[in-house]
Amino acid sequence: MTACSAASQGMLVCHACGLLSRAPAHSHEISCPRCGDHVHFRKPDSIARTWALLITAMILYIPANVLPMMHTSSLFGSQSDTIMSGVVYFWTSGSWYLALIIFFASIMVPMLKMIALVLLLVTTQRRSRWQLQQRTKLYRVVEFVGRWSMLDIYVVAVIVALVQLQALATITPGPGAIAFGGVVVLTMFAAMAFDPRLMWDSLEEERG
């Protein structure tokens, strides 16, 4: 197989419009001749940026789970709900399918996403050639699934807006919601900063 990457041939592909163009010698960055976007051989500082965003997201993940997402106060007293207590509430009140959806979208997805990104980063930094296809697939899943973690933010937003107006109880959003929104946005940025082509570069290095 004579597979070779565009970069090894001095060519780069525009991420915005898909045009393949040849870079002048000794340049690492050009403007796409068709759409004018900045085109790089690889996303600049991809690994460092991804790590930075990922570590910030990991730190925020702790308050996101520990701090309350919502405060409910009514005639019968007040209560604070974290993400997990919301899941438990749905589970015990019989809506186990909703408990599963929230558990997956709000707890499992961000956690698995962060673990997956760590795995991708570490293997890429070690120039591993292990399971390249599967790792690319993993990256695709991480990119696709991240948005669904916003679910809990929307749930809080809608509930707060609706119950605000009621006399019998008021529900206000808690600081957990801010941290959680931060986790979702930061992991999305982290996934965007990662360049899957770096994984495949390990194949070229070996050859020459």
Add this chain to the structure above:
Amino acid sequence: MIACHECDLLQREVHLPLGGIVRCGRCGAELYRSHPDSFDRSLALTAGAIVLFILANSFPIVGLKLQGQVIQTTLLHTVQTLWNEDMKSVGILVFATTMLMPALELFALTYLLVPLRLGRAPPYFAIVFRTMQTVRPWGMVEVFMLGVLVSLVKLAHLAGIVPGIALWAFAALMFVMAAIAAVLDPRDLWARVAAAREAAGYRNMSGTSIGAAR
């Protein structure tokens, strides 16, 4: 020639039968696909999405019925509540992902597609096209829809739920936006831009650069 955007493998472009998909031979990423009537379908779906988007934002999403009183909320009101509750960052996040980004995407699509349909290349095509690509992952209409459903179940024991017009509009918008993403063919757009510019007497930029790459 074409390079895979996920593993950078150089590959030869092939002609596709209608409805076909070209995947990267090494990593399996989708490189491009050919849809029948991709362009006209995108335009039609965009027109539909704009109508649905306006409906979804001007009517209440859900209402709670309590003691003969119905209290309703629109999307904008939801954002306002968060803002007033001193949750400005969360309010901005909800506003951006459910209103601003989808609006920008629809605006960009209209701006790109309508002049091209008339055989003209809109000015600043490249910038608007890139904006659309950047904005797209941040529009989360479908996630919002699921969020509304979950909160409805959560509130169903408190009071009667009155689904509003916007709820149905959002549900439809979710599918139409997904359909646009599936149908829109950037390669076709760029080919049309090139054709329109050539017809207008401009030098065909993409033609020369591809020639140079070869």
